Amino acid sequence: MKLDSKIPQGPLSEKWTNYKINQKLVNPANKRKLNIIVVGTGLAGASAAASLGALGFNVDTFCIQDSPRRAHSIAAQGGINAAKNYQNDGDSVERLFRDTIKGGDYRAREANVYRLAEVSGDIIDQCVAQGVPFARDYSGLLDNRSFGGAQVSRTFYARGQTGQQLLLGAYGALSREINRGTVKLHARCEMEELVLVNDSEGKLRARGIIVRNLVTGKLERYSAHAVVIATGGYGNVYYLSTNAMNSNVSAAWICHRKGALFANPCYVQIHPTCIPVHGDYQSKLTLMSESLRNDGRIWVPKKKEDAEAIRNGRKTAFDIAEEDRDYYLERRYPAFGNLVPRDVASRAAKERCDAGYGVGPTGLAVFLDFKDAIERLGRDVVEQKYGNLFQMYHKITDKDPYETPMMIYPAVHYTMGGLWVDYELQTTVPGLFAAGEANFSDHGANRLGASALMQGLADGYFVLPYTLQNYLADQITVGKIPINTPEFDEAEKAVRDREERLLNNKGDKTVDYYHKKLGHIMWEYVGMSRDEKGLTKAKAMIDELEDEFWHHVNVPGDIESFNPEMEKAMRLADYFELARLITTDALHRKESCGGHFRTESQTDDGETKRDDENFMYVAAWEYQGHKQPETLYKEDLNYEHIKIATRNYKN
Amino acid sequence: MNFTLHIWRQENATAKGRFETYKVENISPDCSFLEMLDILNEQLTNDHIAHPVCFDNDCREGICGMCGLYINGRPHGNDDGVTTCQLHMRKFDDGDEIWIEPWRAKAFPVICDLVVDRSAFDKIIQAGGYISVTTGGVPDANSIPVPKRMADMAMDAAECIGCGACVAACKNASAMLFVGAKVAHLALLPQGQIESQERVQKMICKMDELGFGGCSNTYACEAECPKQIKRQNIAKLNRQWIGSIFGGNHKG
Numbered sequence: 078m079k080l081d082s083k084i085p086q087g088p089l090s091e092k093w094t095n096y097k098i099n100q101k102l103v104n105p106a107n108k109r110k111l112n113i114i115v116v117g118t119g120l121a122g123a124s125a126a127a128s129l130g131a132l133g134f135n136v137d138t139f140c141i142q143d144s145p146r147r148a149h150s151i152a153a154q155g156g157i158n159a160a161k162n163y164q165n166d167g168d169s170v171e172r173l174f175r176d177t178i179k180g181g182d183y184r185a186r187e188a189n190v191y192r193l194a195e196v197s198g199d200i201i202d203q204c205v206a207q208g209v210p211f212a213r214d215y216s217g218l219l220d221n222r223s224f225g226g227a228q229v230s231r232t233f234y235a236r237g238q239t240g241q242q243l244l245l246g247a248y249g250a251l252s253r254e255i256n257r258g259t260v261k262l263h264a265r266c267e268m269e270e271l272v273l274v275n276d277s278e279g280k281l282r283a284r285g286i287i288v289r290n291l292v293t294g295k296l297e298r299y300s301a302h303a304v305v306i307a308t309g310g311y312g313n314v315y316y317l318s319t320n321a322m323n324s325n326v327s328a329a330w331i332c333h334r335k336g337a338l339f340a341n342p343c344y345v346q347i348h349p350t351c352i353p354v355h356g357d358y359q360s361k362l363t364l365m366s367e368s369l370r371n372d373g374r375i376w377v378p379k380k381k382e383d384a385e386a387i388r389n390g391r392k393t394a395f396d397i398a399e400e401d402r403d404y405y406l407e408r409r410y411p412a413f414g415n416l417v418p419r420d421v422a423s424r425a426a427k428e429r430c431d432a433g434y435g436v437g438p439t440g441l442a443v444f445l446d447f448k449d450a451i452e453r454l455g456r457d458v459v460e461q462k463y464g465n466l467f468q469m470y471h472k473i474t475d476k477d478p479y480e481t482p483m484m485i486y487p488a489v490h491y492t493m494g495g496l497w498v499d500y501e502l503q504t505t506v507p508g509l510f511a512a513g514e515a516n517f518s519d520h521g522a523n524r525l526g527a528s529a530l531m532q533g534l535a536d537g538y539f540v541l542p543y544t545l546q547n548y549l550a551d552q553i554t555v556g557k558i559p560i561n562t563p564e565f566d567e568a569e570k571a572v573r574d575r576e577e578r579l580l581n582n583k584g585d586k587t588v589d590y591y592h593k594k595l596g597h598i599m600w601e602y603v604g605m606s607r608d609e610k611g612l613t614k615a616k617a618m619i620d621e622l623e624d625e626f627w628h629h630v631n632v633p634g635d636i637e638s639f640n641p642e643m644e645k646a647m648r649l650a651d652y653f654e655l656a657r658l659i660t661t662d663a664l665h666r667k668e669s670c671g672g673h674f675r676t677e678s679q680t681d682d683g684e685t686k687r688d689d690e691n692f693m694y695v696a697a698w699e700y701q702g703h704k705q706p707e708t709l710y711k712e713d714l715n716y717e718h719i720k721i722a723t724r725n726y727k728n
Numbered sequence: 729m730n731f732t733l734h735i736w737r738q739e740n741a742t743a744k745g746r747f748e749t750y751k752v753e754n755i756s757p758d759c760s761f762l763e764m765l766d767i768l769n770e771q772l773t774n775d776h777i778a779h780p781v782c783f784d785n786d787c788r789e790g791i792c793g794m795c796g797l798y799i800n801g802r803p804h805g806n807d808d809g810v811t812t813c814q815l816h817m818r819k820f821d822d823g824d825e826i827w828i829e830p831w832r833a834k835a836f837p838v839i840c841d842l843v844v845d846r847s848a849f850d851k852i853i854q855a856g857g858y859i860s861v862t863t864g865g866v867p868d869a870n871s872i873p874v875p876k877r878m879a880d881m882a883m884d885a886a887e888c889i890g891c892g893a894c895v896a897a898c899k900n901a902s903a904m905l906f907v908g909a910k911v912a913h914l915a916l917l918p919q920g921q922i923e924s925q926e927r928v929q930k931m932i933c934k935m936d937e938l939g940f941g942g943c944s945n946t947y948a949c950e951a952e953c954p955k956q957i958k959r960q961n962i963a964k965l966n967r968q969w970i971g972s973i974f975g976g977n978h979k980g
Contacts, residue, residue, distance in 0.1 A: 131862040131863055142792070143794065143847065144847065144850050146793070147786055147792040147794050147890075149786070151787065151791050152789060161870075198869075201869045202866045202869045204869075205866075206867070207858070207861055207919075208882075208917050210879050210880075210883040210886050210913065212883075213875075213879045217874050219869055238887065241887075245886065249857065252850070252858055253860055256854045322786055323786050355756075356758060358756065358759055358763050360788060363789045472816070473816070475816070539863075586774075587770055587773050590770075631774075634779050638739075639839060639840040639843065641780070641782060
């Protein structure tokens, strides 16, 4: 297979315009004859379904929650980037493009990132027109704030709930299309299989999906002329993450099993400021927004005996004199201080804790201290800026962050890898598209803060409505795809078989028992720092655990009923395969870049060391069957426009 | 900590429900309420006592609105300004008996145990709880300034997470706070004013049709709202509605 990224001709800044001029379109009468399936209703899925419905296509949209408004985009806190230059501080499309490429450590595709920067301004216009109540200043115009990895203020925000407000905007647009009848909503439905059908020329195309109705447990069939996967990332393979409990990789993984290549799975973003783990029963980790690092200072004690005393409860932060505190980010990165990018801040915290300077009962925490900010600005100002985050911290930990420093530790947050897509967001399976976090395309090896929301909405509002038409233009004579065919029968049977195998297992351990174990392996060996020995060990451990899972898992209840344990078991089965691929990818990429840190490839002062000569490519993997080694395809990254450099946050 | 739990069990929408009693022991006070239920489910499954208790949950950080349990007679339990997922066991006393029920409202039928069908909220929004704008062709975001005060008030109302606690708290199972929050959010913004009269009519008609009751004027909804949405939004809803009948260009 040859990977064709289909990047349009012409200078970088004209590629998207050229594409749109030359693409094929579908006339309004023909749009009505075409069906599109959109799986997932987060920012990417909801915006795509709404926009495609508004164009006149027949859209079926699916979500696993009880309402499309609950997709995990809702939890994004900080903001959304856009190159509006409202602040007159030197921002431009070119600047946003460069920051994003550099933030991704030169591992993203130039043309896609440029297009993202290009449409970013339109997103803000669209959201304001929908009634998204962005923060404004006293003139009534839109306000901005700064985020990591940029020297301008280009982040638009709605208090600490930007994701919620953007998603409710997209949900409104989606609801309108549901009311108009162009979009049909299928809530509490989970995609379990992708159906491929040969067209008249013998070419396999994505033509439908099998879903489990989560209320009844019955399997249902849906057909379409194109399928869009917008089901988010795979951070929950680590069990503990900032993702929602039900966020999962299965829809994307099913596509991978059916031939869609999976790219850069080892690029996982670990967010530096999360509330630390506190017990075995814990089910998830809560993020404290990156914006806190504007005013909070991160430190640990300089002396090991002080750290130990804090861990044992004999001392508190207040007992440590100013000169005995190590503000290690300010010490190591004087130019960026506490505002270094996420991957850098996370590794630095781990380094201190591993060296024995960590605080908190487990020793796996560092202080995020607002004492100076409260003295400098006053409590009122701090409260206005971060009130809801402080309240959330207080409720979870029972400690008041106005009085005592927060304790934080890194946690899995976002996954840059995903289904490989070309410039049109089409996977290697014809007719199968992937959008938002589910694809791999725009963030390289590390995503900058406030860019996930931008990408999700760019894909859904402004990219797919164009590129899908280009694909569908020659499908207008195909007619409705029947669902009573051997292809659908077979796909449905495969799902039922899997469910029956799990249910009839009658083992003695719960699904969560195995998920937690898998999470421990991944965090320990495939987490913030990785090396050949650990990764090799992890692979063997994953294999062993997977075997045990299939032999000993206990899934109670019935197949055809509301059965959350069955849902979890089906997802975990896919996580095992994904875990193996993440490990394989991490093992093969013998360089460090962005969120992927191989201890064998670091500079003298412990920073990531890229190997551009050997690894400047996208690693796209092809499924070969259960437990079979996957085949690697490389898409070379050709930087025609940008000057490649080493990321430097020290001076 | 040890607790005795009385949990509503109901196999499906048509089955008859009942309370079952279970005990959980050695629960950490730092455990969240839903994590305590996770522990119970692990126990029920491992000891083959019963099927795990079904309850909706997702983000577990208080923003998705998926979770919602009626705990000792209060939606989201005995802490203020939190959802069920943010409620922690330290808010209870060791040895407490805890009664756990689903939302009870005609418009929210039970699906299984503690899980209810809240699609009625989606239907109210679909009836008109949006600004009718299609993708593209909109003016520049800064072309219409919005006074900061109005934008802030719109945001206060827009913080609603659609969990349904307001309906569960109300003795009439009224959705006035939910509808009021959306109507107020959009009517406060210039972009939303164009359709405000039609919007309020459509949403109220749909709300009535789906079996939600009228406002009980007790403001239990405001008291129990995890996002502390203000009852003033109900007043705004009423003003918008009256305006749409008497003062408007729309014949309601």
